[in-house]
Amino acid sequence: MNRPDQYEQVTPDTFLRGLWEENPVFVMLLGMCPALAVTNSAINAVSMGLATTFVLVMSSSLISIFRSFIPKQVRIVAYIVIIATFVTIVDYLIQAISLNLYNSLGAFIQLIVANCVILGRAESYASRQKLGTTVVNSFGSGLGFTMALLSMGAVREILGAGALFGVNIMPAGFEPWVVMVLPPGGFFVLGCWLILFAWNKKRKEQALLNNAVKGGAA
């Protein structure tokens, strides 16, 4: 168990980290399976992201509440049971909201259970921090995941179907790149985003290094 002084205070960073610096998909490379499989349209991507966010926030909160109550030896079992509960709940909620959405997300709803973004948050954060910070932090991570899925889904839908959220936005003569909504398109788009994030990180590091050198000379 952690000593109280190891608890994190709620700062804007608690929330923002998950969105950018520790973005689950583009930086930590977690949750690749849904990121590739259900991002063939923007609406699928957003729904999957929000479903995952719900499971992430709810299960992290419960794990945080129970953190001193769960023996270390059975913690993974306990986390999986809690996560599976909320996945089942989301599964039924989505069926109740829209069958079409449920059919297009398919088996990937149930597979949220195995999403390492959630188990990762539970193990590395929720089991060590207070309820308040956990909620803020996991909500940030969830939104980061949703954002990542949306940025893939939007690109794939615009190029692959000439539309965004089902609304045609490309000029009439545009011939859709069908490959973008097929599985290979997922890999192409993911690759491009990863390059962008890696390049941005490199640039920042370089800038930091340059500043350090300048500072040393002065």
Added chain:
Amino acid sequence: MSESIPVVNVDEPKVDIPAPPSFAMFRTLAVIAMLSGLFVVLVVQWANPYIAANKKAATEAAVFNVVPGATVSKTFAVENGKLSVASDEASGELVYGGYDDNGSLVGVAIPGVATGYAGPVYVMFGYSPEKEAVIKYQILTMTETPGLGDKVVTDENFLANFNHLVARLNDAGTALANAIVTVLNKSKQHPWEIDAISGATITSTAVGNAINDAAQKLVPVIVSQIDDIKAEGAK
């Protein structure tokens, strides 16, 4: 040559971590499992009526689509070649009567399935006993390739095949007189043939097979009990 097995140091200093009593583990898991069960049951109880309503609306929308002019649908179950009125939650082999505002039968919606290029292709088609023909069809669910196989939903020339696709019974009334078949693009010669989409032949064939299989089996039953189906509309 003798190989030596590396010696493993078994006498590594052990750090004693006191194991928590197994009671604590059982207690924790039991509490968590019970809480989880409670949550799930509550949500399922709440969601079930909505899910049933959604499923019914989806089926009804499909029935009204493939039987143009229908405003009321009735569900019938087919068991051992006999047709009987079924509740909305019935499972098994089902067909749906589509009736207009006056309660007279417009057509019967029949679901079918066949294997396509990437998995099963579920279809629903409207059969008109009066015209002895298929009058419209739609895909329920499928996983065919976007841009190729999924043209069966949008290709107008393909859809025109189903405006009057003859499904007449043979004299004995046991099967279709002419099986519904999918033929290669632009080689349709008979009114019971379906012109395939070029580039989506496998999916087109699957649609034809799904309709043929279901029609061969269910149209004889429907025709033999057509009076029962008609009578149901008046209720």
